[in-house]
Amino acid sequence: KNQVEQSPQSLIILEGKNCTLQCNYTVSPFSNLRWYKQDTGRGPVSLTIMTFSENTKSNGRYTATLDADTKQSSLHITASQLSDSASYICVVSGYGQNFVFGPGTRLSVLP
């Protein structure tokens, strides 16, 4: 069964600190992996997308990594800001398949 798992379920950090979110998946065959940010009361917004051949992708203070061999991805947030408080959702798609969403990690950045 195609599944996406994320950890931790929730995370609280202080403003200015770094953090790393994890994503493990069993989707096969693999096409690409996305990280989305979902602010409270809003729809998810794409942060990064990586294909099989890519192992790192940056978008400002967000850096995603992908290990297609171990089927793991991480999202690293540098110098966190209050506006980073949101849910971060890992989404994996296979060829010709729909997207498989993870449950998300709820990040709270405190002043």
Added chain:
Amino acid sequence: EAGVVQSPRYKIIEKKQPVAFWCNPISGHNTLYWYRQNLGQGPELLIRYENEEAVDDSQLPKDRFSAERLKGVDSTLKIQPAELGDSAVYLCASSRGLAGETQYFGPGTRLLVL
């Protein structure tokens, strides 16, 4: 460019009542998705349209849920009758339809069934 538009943003109804949600995708996007998102969970696909054709409705509870996209643009999702367990956020997303294309999500409709 306008994003995906959904209405209403919030809806409170009593159980057994009908409810409908409306979605206007980004102009030119052929693929439209309806998702349901329960609190603290990721979105779950209900139905996917390629233009006006529903190409994947395997997760749509067809006894009470229905959807249409008559002209391949706007779409409506209906629940009749609503149950308590239908309380959730209903998200609409669209994409250009090419393989692997990023989905763009609307703000969602938050439904509360009392």
